[in-house]
Each structure stands twice: as C-alpha cells, then as structure tokens.
Amino acid sequence: xxxxxxxxxxxxxxxxxxxxxxxxxxxxxxxxxxxxxxxxxxxxxxxxxxxxxxxxxxxxxxxxxxxxxxxxxxxxxxxxxxxxxxxxxxxxxxxxxxxxxxxxxxxxxxxxxxxxxxxxxxxxxxxxxxxxxxxxxxxxxxxxxxxxxxxxxxxxxxxxxxxxxxxxxxxxxxxxxxxxxxxxxxxxxxxxxxxxxxxxxxxxxxxxxxxxxxxxxxxxxxxxxxxxxxxxxxxxxxxxxxxxxxxxxxxxxxxxxxxxxxxxxxxxxxxxxxxxxxxxxxxxxxxxxxxxxxxxxxxxxxxxxxxxxxxxxxxxxxxxxxxxxxxxxxxxxxxxxxxxxxxxxxxxxxxxxxxxxxxxxxxxxxxxxxxxxxxxxxxxxxxxxxxxxxxxxxxxxxxxxxxxxxxxxxxxxxxxxxxxxxxxxxxxxxxxxxxxxxxxxxxxxxxxxxxxxxxxxxxxxxxxxxxxxxxxxxxxxxxxxxxxxxxxxxxxxxxxxxxxxxxxxxxxxxxxxxxxxxxxxxxxxxxxxxxxxxxxxxxxxxxxxxxxxxxxxxxxxxxxxxxxxxxxxxxxxxxxxxxxxxxxxxxxxxxxxxxxxxxxxxxxxxxxxxxxxxxxxxxxxxxxxxxxxxxxxxxxxxxxxxxxxxxxxxxxxxxxxxxxxxxxxxxxxxxxxxxxxxxxxxxxxxxxxxxxxxxxxxxxxxxxxxxxxxxxxxxxxxxxxxxxxxxxxxxxxxxxxxxxxxxxxxxxxx
Numbered sequence: 001x002x003x004x005x006x007x008x009x010x011x012x013x014x015x016x017x018x019x020x021x022x023x024x025x026x027x028x029x030x031x032x033x034x035x036x037x038x039x040x041x042x043x044x045x046x047x048x049x050x051x052x053x054x055x056x057x058x059x060x061x062x063x064x065x066x067x068x069x070x071x072x073x074x075x076x077x078x079x080x081x082x083x084x085x086x087x088x089x090x091x092x093x094x095x096x097x098x099x100x101x102x103x104x105x106x107x108x109x110x111x112x113x114x115x116x117x118x119x120x121x122x123x124x125x126x127x128x129x130x131x132x133x134x135x136x137x138x139x140x141x142x143x144x145x146x147x148x149x150x151x152x153x154x155x156x157x158x159x160x161x162x163x164x165x166x167x168x169x170x171x172x173x174x175x176x177x178x179x180x181x182x183x184x185x186x187x188x189x190x191x192x193x194x195x196x197x198x199x200x201x202x203x204x205x206x207x208x209x210x211x212x213x214x215x216x217x218x219x220x221x222x223x224x225x226x227x228x229x230x231x232x233x234x235x236x237x238x239x240x241x242x243x244x245x246x247x248x249x250x251x252x253x254x255x256x257x258x259x260x261x262x263x264x265x266x267x268x269x270x271x272x273x274x275x276x277x278x279x280x281x282x283x284x285x286x287x288x289x290x291x292x293x294x295x296x297x298x299x300x301x302x303x304x305x306x307x308x309x310x311x312x313x314x315x316x317x318x319x320x321x322x323x324x325x326x327x328x329x330x331x332x333x334x335x336x337x338x339x340x341x342x343x344x345x346x347x348x349x350x351x352x353x354x355x356x357x358x359x360x361x362x363x364x365x366x367x368x369x370x371x372x373x374x375x376x377x378x379x380x381x382x383x384x385x386x387x388x389x390x391x392x393x394x395x396x397x398x399x400x401x402x403x404x405x406x407x408x409x410x411x412x413x414x415x416x417x418x419x420x421x422x423x424x425x426x427x428x429x430x431x432x433x434x435x436x437x438x439x440x441x442x443x444x445x446x447x448x449x450x451x452x453x454x455x456x457x458x459x460x461x462x463x464x465x466x467x468x469x470x471x472x473x474x475x476x477x478x479x480x481x482x483x484x485x486x487x488x489x490x491x492x493x494x495x496x497x498x499x500x501x502x503x504x505x506x507x508x509x510x511x512x513x514x515x516x517x518x519x520x521x522x523x524x525x526x527x528x529x530x531x532x533x534x535x536x537x538x539x540x541x542x543x544x545x546x547x548x549x550x551x552x553x554x555x556x557x558x559x560x561x562x563x564x565x566x567x568x569x570x571x572x573x574x575x576x577x578x579x580x581x582x583x584x585x586x587x588x589x590x591x592x593x594x595x596x597x598x599x600x601x602x603x604x605x606x607x608x609x610x611x612x613x614x615x616x617x618x619x620x621x622x623x624x625x626x627x628x629x630x631x632x633x634x635x636x637x638x639x640x641x642x643x644x645x646x647x648x649x650x651x652x653x654x655x656x657x658x659x660x661x662x663x664x665x666x667x668x669x670x671x672x673x674x675x676x677x678x679x680x681x682x683x684x685x686x687x688x689x690x691x692x693x694x695x696x697x698x699x700x701x702x703x704x705x706x707x708x709x710x711x712x713x714x715x716x717x718x719x720x721x722x723x724x725x726x727x728x729x730x731x732x733x734x735x736x737x738x739x740x741x742x743x744x745x746x747x748x749x750x
Contacts, residue, residue, distance in 0.1 A: 006024055006025045007022060007023065007024045007029070008022070008023050009021065009022045009023075009032075010023075010488050010490065010555060011034060011485065011555050011556050012469070012470065012476070012485065012487045012488065012490065013118050013200045013202070013476035013483070013485040013487060013556075014044070014118050014200055014469065015115060015118050015196050015197065015198065015199065015200055015638050015641075016041050016043045016044070016195050016196045016200070016201075016638055017034065017037060017040065017041060017195070017200055017201055017202050017204060017363075018034035018036075018037065018200065018202050018476075018483065018485065018556065019031050019032065019033060019034050019040065019044040020032040020033070020034060021047075021470065021490055023490050023491055026491050026492050027048075027052060027491060028047065028048040028051050028052070028470060028490060028491060029048055030048060031044040031045060031047050031048065034202065036202065036203065036558070037202060037203055037204055038203060038204065038205060038208055039191075039204040039205070039207055039208060040204065041195040041204060042636070043195060043636065043637055043638070043642070046636075046637075046642050046645045046646055046649075047470075047642060047645075049645035049648065050452075050642040050644050050645035050646075051468055051470055051471075051491075051494065052494065053452065053644040053645050053648075055452045055453045055644040056451060056452055056453075056465070056494050056495055056497070056644075057450055057451060057452065057453055057457065057463055057464075057465035057466075057495070057497070058082070058465060058494075058495035058496060059082040059083070059465060059495060059496045060082065060083050060084070060085055060087075060088030060089075060462075060463070060464055060465065060496070061080035061081065061082050061083070061088075061462075061463045061465075062080060062081050062083060062088060062091065062461065062462050062463075063075070063078050063079075063080055063081075063460070063461045063462075064078050064079050064080065064081050065078050066445070066461040066462075067081055067091075070444065070445075072441045072442075072443075072444070073441060075437075075440060075441055075446065075459045075460070075461070076437060076440075076455075076458055076459040076709060076710040077709060077710055077711055080463065085496065085498070085506075088462065088464070089503075089506045089507060089510060090510065091462070092447055092462050092464075092507060093506075093507050093510035093511050094510075095418070095445050095447075095462075096108075096135070096418065096420075096447075096507065096511060097135075097511050099417045099418040099444065099445065100135060100136060102417075103415070103417050105132075105135075105136040105137040105138060105383070105384050106139060106384055106386055106414050106415075107414070107415060107416060107417040107418060108132060108137075108138045108139065108416070108417070108418045108419075108420065109138060109139045109393075109396075109414075109416045109418070109419045109420070109443075110128055110129055110132045110138035110139070110140060110420055111128075111141075111393075111419055111420065111421035111422075111424060111426065112124055112125040112128050112129070112421060112422050112423040112424050113125060113141060113143075113144055113390060113424065115198065115423070115424065115638065115639060115641075116422070116423025116424060117423070117469045117474070118199050118200045118469065118476050118478070118487075119469050119472075119474025119475065119476060119487055120199075120374055120375035120376065120377065120474065120475045120476070120477055120530070121375070121377050121474050121475065121501075121523065121526055121527050121530060122467075122469065122472055122474050122499060122500060122501065122523075123377065123423070124422040124423025124424075124449065124466075124500050125379075125422075125423050125424075126376075126377045126378075126379050127377070127422060127423075127500040127501055127504055128420060128421075128422040128423065128449070128500070128504070129379040129380075129382070130377065130378065130379045130380050130504070130517060131504035131507065131508055131517055132382075132420065133379060133380035133381060133382050133383070134380060134508055134513040134516040134517040135508065135511050135513045135516075136383060136384075137382045137383040137384035138382065138384055138420075139384060139386045139387070139388065139414050139416065140382060140384070140386075140387045140388075141387065141388055141389065141390035141393070142387050142388065142389050142390060143389060143390050143391075143735065144390060145327070145390060145391055145429045145430075145735075145736040145738075146323050146327070146361070146736075147162065147163070147166070147323055147326070147358070147735075148389055148390055148391055148729075148733065148734070148735035148736060149326040149327070149331040149332055149335070149729040149730075149733035149734075149735025149736070150162050150323070150326045150331075150335050150357065150733075150735075151163065151733075151735075152332070152389075152406075152407045152732055152733040152734070152735065153326075153332040153335055153336055153605075153732060153733055154335060154336075154339075154357075155584070156585070156591060156594050156596060156597055157335075157336055157339050157585070157590065157591050157594070158339065158583060158584075158585070158590060159583035159584030159585035159588075159591075160570075160583070160584060162357075165357075165570060166357055166358050166365060167364060167365070167479065167480055168371055168479075169569075169570035170356045170357070170358075170359075170365065170366070170569075170570060171318065171351060171352060171354075171356055171366075171569050171570075172366055172367060172368030172563070172566045172567075173205065173206075173209040173366040173367075173368070174368055174566040174567065175351040175352050175368075175566060175567040175568075175569060176209075176213070176318060176352050176366075177209065177212055177213060177216065177218075178351070178352065178567060179316050179350070179351045179352025179353065179567070180213075180218060180316055180317070180318045180352035180353070181218060181219065181315035181316045181317065181352075182218070182219045182221070182311055182312055182315045182316070182317040182318075183213065183218055183219065183220045183221065183317075183318055183320065184221050184223065184308070184312060184317060184318070184319045184320070185220070185221060185222050185223060185224075185229075185230055185234070185320045185322070185359075186223050186224065186244050186247075186248075186319070186320065186321045186322060186325060186334065186338065187223070187224050187229060187244075187321060187322025187323075187324045187325050188222045188223075188224050188226070188228075188229025188230040188234075188322060188360065189206065189210075189222075189229075189230055189231075189320060189322070189359045189360030190228070190229050190230065190322075190360045190632075191204075191206040191207040191210070191231060191360065192228075192633070192635040193360055193361050193362065193632075193633050194206040194360050194361070194362065194363040194365075195363065195635070195638075196362060196363060196638045197362040197363040197364035197478060197480055197481070198362065198364070198478060198480065199374065199476070199477065199478025199479065199480065199481065200476060200478045200481055200483075200485075201362070201363030201364050201367075201478070201480065201481055202481050202482070202483040204363055205363075205366075206360055206363065206366070207231060209366070210231040210233075210234075214233050219235070219311070219315075220233070220234040220235065221234065221235045221236075221237060221308065222234045222235065222236045222237070223237045223239055223244070223247065224238070224239060224241075224244075224322075225238060225239065225240065225241050225628075225630060225694060225695040225698040225700075226630070226632075226658070226693060226694050226695070226698075226700060227692075227693040227694070228693050229322070229632075237300055237304060237308070238299060238300075238695040239298040239299055239300050239695070240297070240298055240299045240617065240618045240619075240628065240695065240697070240698070241328070241617060241618075241628045241630050241698060241739055242328055242329070242330075242613075242614045242617040242618075242628070242739070242740060243294075243297050243298035243299070243617070243619075244298070244325055244334040244337075245330070245333040245334045245337050245609065245610075245611050245612075246289070246293075246294040246297040246298050246611045247294055247298045247300060247305065248334065248337040248338060248340075248341050249280060249289035249294065249337065249609075249611055250289055250290060250291045250293065250294035250295075250298075250302075250305045250309075251305060251308065251309040251312070251341055252280055252289070252309075252337075252340065252341050252344055253280055253281070253288060253289045253290050253291070254291065254305065254306050254309035254310065255309055255312075255313060255341075255344050255345070256277065256280060256281065256344070257281070257290075258309075258310070260309070260310065260313035261344040261345075261346075262343075262344060262345060262346025262347075264346070265343060265344075265346035265348070266343060266344065266346075266592075268578060269343070269348070269349075269574070269575070269578050269589055269590055270343050270589050270590040270591075270592050271585075271587040271589045271590070271591055271592065271593065272591055272592040272593025272594070272607075272608060273343075273592045273593075275592070275593035275607070275608060276340065276592045276593055276608040276609070279608065279610065289611070290302075291303075291305035291306055297611070297613075297619065299695065312345060313345060316347065316350065316352050316353050317345055317347060317353060318347075318352055318353055318354065318355070318356060319338050319341060319342050319354070319355045319356070320355070320356045320357070320359045320360075321334065321335060321338045321355065321356075321357050321358075322358070322359075322360065322361060323357070323358055323361045324630070324632070324739060326729065326733070326735060327729075327735065327736050327737065327738050327739050328614060328729065328737050328738070328739040328740045329614040329615060329616075329725075329727065329729060329730075329737045329740040330604065330605075330612040330614060330729060330730060331729040331730075331733065331735055331737065332605050332609075332729060332730055332732055332733050333605075333609050333610060333611070333612060335357070336608075336609040337609035338355050339355055339590065339592075340592050340608075340609055341355075342354045342355035343590055343592065348571050348575065348590070349569060349570075349571035349572050349574060349575025349576075350569065350572075350575070351567045351568070351569045351572075352569075354569070354571065362480075363480075364478065364479075364480025364481065365480075367480055367481070367482070368562065368563040368566035369480070369481075369482055369561050369562060369563055370541070370561040370562075370563055371479070372479070372537075372538065372541060372543065372559070372561050373479065373534075373537055374477040374478065374479050374534070375475050375477055375530045375531060375533070375534040376530070377526070377530060380516075386411075386414050388406075388413065388414070389406055389728065389733075389734035389735065390736075391430070391431070391728065391734065391735055391736040391737075392404070392406075392413075392728060392734055393426060393430060393436075394430060394431075394432070394435060394436045394439045394726050395413065395726070396413045396414065396416060397416060397439035397440065397442045397443065398435075398438075398439045398442065399413050400412075400413055400414065400415035400416070400442075401413060401415060404734075405600075405602070405731035405732075405734075406731070406732075406734045407600075407732055407733070407734075408596070408599075408600050408732075416442070416443050417443055417444045417445070418443060418444065418445045418446075418447070419443050419445070419446045419447070420446075420447045420448075421446070421447070421448045421449075421450075421456060421460075422448070422449040422450075422466070422500055423449075423500075424456075425454050425455065425456045425639070425640050426456055427454065427455035427456045427459070427706075427707045427719075427721075428454075428455075428639055428640035428703060428704060428706075428707075428719075428721070429639070429721075429736075430721060430726070431721055431724040431725060431726040431727075431736065431737070431738050432681050432682075432721070432722075432724060432725060432726035433455075433682070433707055433719065433721045433722050434681060434682045434722055435681070435726055436726070437459070437710055440459055445461050445462070446459065446460045446461050446462075447460060447461065447462040447463075447464070448460040448462070448463050448464070449463075449464045449466040449500050449503055450463060450464075450465070450466055451465065451466050451467065451468050451494075451497065452644050454640070454706060455706055455707035455708075458709065459710075464498070464503050465495055465496055465497040465498065466497055466498065466499070466500055466503065467493045467494075467497045467498065467499050467500075468494075468497075469487060470489075470490045470491060471489060471490070471491055471492065471493045471494060471497065472489050472493075472499050472523070473486075473487065473488060473489045473523075473524075473527060474487040474527070475487065475527065475530075475531055475534075475551075477534070482558055482559045482561050482562060483556060483557070483558055483559065484545060484551065484556065484557050484558075484559055485555070485556045486548075486551045486552045486554070486555055486556065488552070488555070499523055501523045501526075502523065504517060505517060505518050527548070528548050531548050531551075532548075535547070543559065543560060543561065545557070545559070592608060593607050593608045594607055594608070595607065597732065600731070600732065602730060602731045602732055604730040604731055604732075605730040605731065605732040605733070614740045615725075615727075615740065616628075616725060616740050616741055616742040617740065617742070618697050618698075620742070621697070621742055622742065624679070624680075624744060625679045625680075625742035625743055625744055626697070626742070626744060627663065627697060627698065627699050627742065627743050627744060627745060628697060628698045628699070628741070628742060628743075629677070629698075629699055629700075629701060629720060629723055629724070629739075629741040629742065629743045630698060630699075630700045630701075630739050631700070631701055631702065631703050631720035631721070631724065631738055631739065631741075632700055632702050632703070633702065633703060633704075634655075634702040634703060634704040635702070636652075636704075637704055639703065639704055640703075640704045640705070640706060643704060643705065643706050644706070647705075647706065647717065651687070653705060653716075653717050653718065654674065654684070654685040654686050654687055654705070654716065654717055654718035655686055655687070655701060655702055655704070655705045655717065655718030655719075655720075656686065656687045656688075656689045656701075656702070656718075657675065657677060657686035657687070657688055657689065657699050657700065657701045657718070657745065658689050658691055658693070658694045658699060658700040658701075659688055659689070659690055659691075659694065659699050659745060660690075660691070660692065660694050660695065660696040660697070660698070661690050661691070661692060662696050663696060663697065663699070663745070664688065664690040667745060667746060667747060668747050669688045669690065669745070669747050670688065670690060671688055671689055671690045672687065672688065673687070673688045673747055674686070674687055674688075674748070674749050675687075675688050675745050675746060675747055675748070676714065676745070676746050676747075676748060676749060677699070677701060677718075677720075677723060677743050677744075677745050678714075678723070678743060678744055678745075678746070679723055679741070679742060679743045679744065681722065681723055681724075681725070682714075682715065682722030682723055683713065683714040683715070683722065683723075684701075684714060684715035684716075684717070684718050684719055684720065684722050684723065685714060685715065685716050685717070685718055685749055686701055686718045686745075687718075688745075699743065699745060701718060701720040701723075702720070703719070703720055703721065705717040705718045705719045706719070707719045707721075707722070714749075720738075720741075721738065723741055723743050724737075724738040724740075724741045725737060725738075725740055725741055727740075
C-alpha cells in the first residue's frame with residue numbers, strides 16, 4: 001500500500017508476531033498492529049528506532065589488539081578497526097582455515113540455537129551451522145537455556161522427545177476450556193511471555209482464553225512467588241522459589257494417605273510407584289512428605305495444600321509447569337514430580353487432564369493445528385559428533401579436557417580455539433557473566449555476525465555487520481502458527497550490512513568450500529527453490545498455497561490447518577491401549593522410578609523424584625545475601641532484541657526490580673529509587689518497584705538489559721546474569737540454573 005509519495009505500508013512477521021511497517025524511502029518510520037491479531041503486543045513500537053540506531057555495526061570491524069598481535073586480553077574494552085569487506089573476509093577466512101588445519105574442526109564452536117530471525121531462509125542458526133559443516137564441522141550444543149534440563153529428563157519419564165511433546169501434542173486451549181475444571185499452574189501462565197514464539201505467533205490469544213476460563217467458572221490456581229505470573233483473577237498461592245517439588249510431594253502425600261490416588265492407573269500405566277511410595281511416606285528416610293513438612297520449606301499453609309489436593313482428586317485437573325521451574329538447580333525434580341502427581345490423579349490421557357509444560361512460555365503452546373512443516377534451509381551434516389549442553393559454554397571454555405557428566409555419558413570438554421557466533425547473544429543468556437567474560441578470553445579467536453554492538457559483539461575479535469529481517473526478503477512460517485507470510489525487503493541494508501548468507505558465502509569461497517555452501521545459488525535463487533519444495537510438501541497434505549509471486553502479491557495468508565479435533569490429547573492412544581501404544585521408555589510405561597537414571601549413580605538426580613534443597617534459596621539465606629532473585633523474561637522485547645533503542649527511553653534503564661513492601665521498608669527503598677542488587681558474583685543497578693505482588697524475601701529482575709562494558713564494579717543497566725550462578729541443574733540435565741541465586745538489595749548506586 002502507498003500514499004502516492006515514497007511512503008509504503010506492508011506487513012511482515014517476527015518472533016513476536018505480524019505487524020504493519022511503514023517506510024519512507026530507506027527508513028522505517030512507523031509500525032502498526034496487524035489487523036487479525038486480537039491482542040497485538042507493543043514490542044514493535046520501538047523497532048524503527050532500533051533498526052536505525054547509532055549502535056548498528058556499520059562496517060566490518062576487527063579488534064585492534066587482535067589485528068596487531070592476536071592478543072586476547074582486550075576483548076570487551078579495545079577499539080575496533082574498520083576494514084573493507086574483502087580485506088576483512090580474507091583475514092577471517094585465513095584464521096578459520098588456520099584453526100581448522102592446525103587443531104581440527106573439534107576446535108571450532110558454532111554458537112547459535114535460534115531466535116535470530118523469524119524468516120525461514122535467513123535464519124542465522126541454519127546459516128552458521130551450514131557454513132561450518134561445509135568446511136568440516138564444529139562442536140555443537142544441545143538444548144536451550146529455556147528447556148535444556150527438561151529436554152534431558154522428560155524422555156526418561158514419558159519416552160517422548162520433549163520439544164515434540166511441547167509443541168505438537170499437548171492439550172490445546174479449546175480442550176482445556178471444554179474439560180478442565182481445575183487448572184493448577186506451577187510457575188503460572190503469563191500472557192507477557194506468550195507474546196513471543198519461535199518463528200512467530202500471529203494471533204495472541206492466551207489472555208482471551210483466560211477470560212473464557214473465568215467466564216466458565218474454572219478454578220485457576222497460580223503457585224509461585226509472583227502474582228503477576230498468571231492473569232488477573234487467578235487464585236494465588238505464594239511459594240518460595242525452588243520449593244515446588246516439596247509442595248508437589250505434599251500434594252502427593254495427601255492423595256496417598258487419604259486413599260485418593262488412582263491405584264489402577266498407577267498399576268496399569270506406570271512403573272516404579274512401589275519404589276517411590278516408601279520415600280513419599282517416609283519409610284526410607286523417616287520423614288513423611290506431609291503438608292506440615294512442606295509448609296516451612298515452601299511457605300504455604302498446610303491446610304491450603306490439603307484442600308488443593310482434595311480438589312484436584314475430585315475434579316478434572318490439568319497441572320501445568322512453567323519452563324522457569326527447570327531453570328534452577330535440581331530443575332529435573334519438579335518436572336519429574338509433576339508427572340508423578342498427574343499419574344497419581346489418574347487423568348493422563350484424558351482431555352483437559354494430566355500434565356502439560358510450557359503453557360504461556362511461548363505463544364504457540366496451546367494452539368491446535370495439523371502438523372505442517374515450514375520451509376527449511378539444510379544445515380548439511382556435521383561430521384563432528386562432539387556436543388555439549390548449551391548452558392555449559394563457560395565450563396567448556398574454562399576446562400578444556402576436563403571430564404564432565406551429562407545424561408549418562410562421561411566425556412571431556414573440547415579444546416575450543418575458535419568461536420563463531422551468529423544469531424544470539426550469550427551475554428544475555430548465560431549465567432555469571434563476569435566469570436564468562438574471563439572464560440571468553442580463552443579461545444584464540446571470536447568471530448560474530450551481528451547487526452548491533454551488543455556485549456557479545458564488543459567482546460569479539462572480528463565483527464561482520466549483518467542485516468536485520470527488514471533489510472532482506474524471506475518467508476515467514478512457524479510450525480506453531482497457521483499463517484504464512486512473504487517478508488518483503490522493506491529498506492536497503494543499513495550501513496554496509498550484508499546478509500549472513502552472503503557473509504558465509506564469501507568465507508566459504510575463500511576456504512575452498514564455496515560450492516558446498518551455496519550449491520551455486522544466490523540467496524535470491526535459494527528462496528524460490530526452498531519455497532517450491534515447501535509448496536510440494538503442502539500439496540502432499542492437501543493444502544494449497546500460492547506460488548511465490550502469488551504470495552508476494554498477497555503478502556500473507558491464513559493456512560487451513562486448524563485441527564478439526566481440537567480436543568484430542570497426547571496420551572489418549574496410550575490410555576486406550578497401553579500395550580499397543582506403548583511409550584518410548586524402557587518399560588513402555590510412565591516411569592515413576594527409572595532404572596536407567598538410577599544406573600547413572602547421580603546423587604543429584606536419583607532414580608525417582610526427591611526433594612533436594614538448592615544451594616542458594618531462602619532456606620539457606622545469609623546476612624550477606626538474604627533475598628532470592630528470580631529473573632523472568634522481559635515484557636517489552638524478546639530476550640535482548642531491540643534493547644539498543646529501549647535503553648534510550650527515559651526511565652527505562654536501569655531495569656526495574658520488583659520488591660515486597662516489607663523488604664523495601666527495611667532498606668529505606670521506595671518505588672522509583674535507584675538501587676544496587678549484588679552478591680559475591682557481581683552487582684548491577686536497578687530501579688525499584690515496590691509491590692505486594694511478589695512474595696516477601698524474593699526480588700524479580702527481568703533479563704534482557706545489555707551488559708555494560710567490562711572494567712566497572714557494577715553493571716549500569718540491570719542485567720541479572722551478573723548475579724546468577726553458572727552451575728548445571730544436575731549431572732543428568734546440565735541445564736541453566738539461573739533461578740538459583742541469593743542477593744542483597746541496597747539503596748544507592750555505589
């Protein structure tokens with residue numbers, strides 16, 4: 001659409017959904033909501049300022065100390081030298097080839113696991129991995145910071161790939177509406193987090209569904225430290241962070257001791273309850289897991305626990321578990337225990353009953369769609385088989401050759417000499433960023449493709465300016481959404497930015513792998529090729545989509561892939577026929593006790609779920625660190641994307657920290673005050689928000705603020721990961737444990 005001048009308005013999509021973009025010549029000047037979105041997020045409002053921000057990487061840049069003598073010590077605080085593209089590509093290609101030829105491909109780490117772009121071709125993870133595979137491979141990572149622990153533990157319990165279960169086979173919102181009477185939400189279901197979804201979510205409906213749940217009279221219980229983790233009107237049971245397993249065990253004890261557990265279901269569909277029950281009842285350790293036992297651990301009243309257990313047993317109950325619970329030390333335990341609790345209720349396989357994971361974490365969970373693949377750019381095959389858990393990057397860089405345990409395997413960390421990162425910001429995701437900064441000095445070379453001067457780019461040796469999704473053509477199609485988008489190039493590349501594909505094509509050609517990477521195609525030739533393959537797959541499912549020119553003309557379309565059976569549920573076939581539709585576990589059943597896990601011999605993750613107190617929680621608070629820090633996702637962006645422009649908004653930085661009125665009063669803190677949040681690992685500034693919507697003794701500081709430059713004793717912007725602890729969830733999952741952290745908060749900026 002045009003207005004007769006140079007202004008145009010077109011629709012594009014993103015990880016936070018579709019929106020209209022108004023351009024004037026080579027600039028984005030405004031964004032507006034997408035007409036079909038019932039609850040559009042405000043995230044795109046800042047996009048025009050972010051795309052044209054002064055922090056864009058203008059030209060290829062090489063750190064002065066590295067360019068001079070390959071020094072590693074200046075990462076993060078040295079100036080960069082801008083070079084012409086050909087010269088910078090020559091230098092980078094020579095260095096990549098040198099590392100590969102001298103140390104082998106196992107010395108190269110390919111950093112990136114997604115969220116870089118909603119476009120299917122210009123997806124940075126696919127691009128960087130394809131490039132590295134074309135030159136012989138790289139050390140890869142397993143899982144994500146959001147779900148890595150769950151991805152390890154849940155296949156042992158249900159025999160299903162956790163992501164497949166999460167994204168494709170859980171109960172949809174319609175089934176929950178129609179059948180669920182009691183919705184028990186450990187960690188809540190937050191529409192704020194549901195603004196985003198991998199590849200995009202077009203219709204933001206989580207809040208609308210909760211309105212319908214309320215109108216129906218559904219009981220909705222939010223169990224966690226923050227009232228705001230669930231929509232308005234939900235019952236709130238405040239519990240201490242890290243104590244959810246104790247709460248679940250107490251619920252289970254009520255079910256067992258009062259004869260409310262479904263023994264027929266436990267006997268027919270599960271294995272190992274007889275091994276778990278003695279622990280639950282205190283026969284093995286002398287401590288029955290009663291509500292009175294759990295109350296001082298979790299902070300909930302014993303009678304509240306009893307009443308909830310009884311209600312769960314007499315009504316159709318769905319237990320949901322937020323991703324946040326497994327992002328903590330011993331994060332395997334609440335995920336496993338939630339499955340055991342659901343099995344004791346006997347409702348797994350019934351619509352609107354059982355257990356589900358990640359509702360509200362991303363907008364796609366809860367959608368009821370027919371499975372349909374998106375357009376895919378092949379990453380090729382990786383000849384290097386070494387894989388590390390993604391949250392153990394700091395350990396890997398610090399401890400080359402050291403043995404570590406992971407999900408039954410014991411192997412050494414690789415000796416990484418080169419890190420290539422594209423599509424992501426580890427100085428947002430990772431824990432204990434001051435320790436990561438030191439570990440980051442270990443590799444000989446760090447190369448980053450990045451549109452902005454993020455903390456990661458500033459700590460690189462070679463930085464290539466990459467385009468944003470608004471500066472290139474692509475196709476938008478999420479497997480968790482029912483819309484298809486042509487993403488037009490809205491503006492020319494800013495500065496000298498190039499597409500990741502063209503950067504990697506230039507490097508591959510210089511290393512002698514040009515044909516392997518490009519197969520003789522430009523990006524303008526790949527998109528028609530991949531889209532034609534996508535059309536063929538769609539046609540095979542009886543779904544008609546226009547040709548590429550037709551999609552370009554339409555801009556977007558809604559796909560006819562709404563599930564005609566929205567009330568089907570994942571484990572219904574297993575419930576109907578546990579032998580014929582056996583699960584993928586060794587027993588073919590739900591594993592309440594796992595012989596496999598028991599055989600690993602891990603004291604931090606034994607053969608059935610147990611209560612294991614974290615090393616840092618309110619039960620171990622000290623005078624120096626008396627408050628438990630949780631670090632939820634931000635509501636104004638996805639992770640740290642678009643942060644460059646948000647930091648310019650008056651009052652937006654430092655980030656806000658939520659604190660209870662009694663904790664604030666004892667420290668002389670009022671809403672709006674600048675405070676210091678600190679512990680032995682680091683310190684950051686924050687802006688206080690005093691509220692009764694958070695449990696006393698807990699503070700919440702969202703992630704996403706860009707880490708400041710090294711050298712100071714305090715992060716000025718409010719990045720909570722200068723405070724979090726870089727340890728694995730356990731030897732089984734080795735996931736991110738960001739929610740296991742104690743801090744103090746004090747008035748003032750010192």
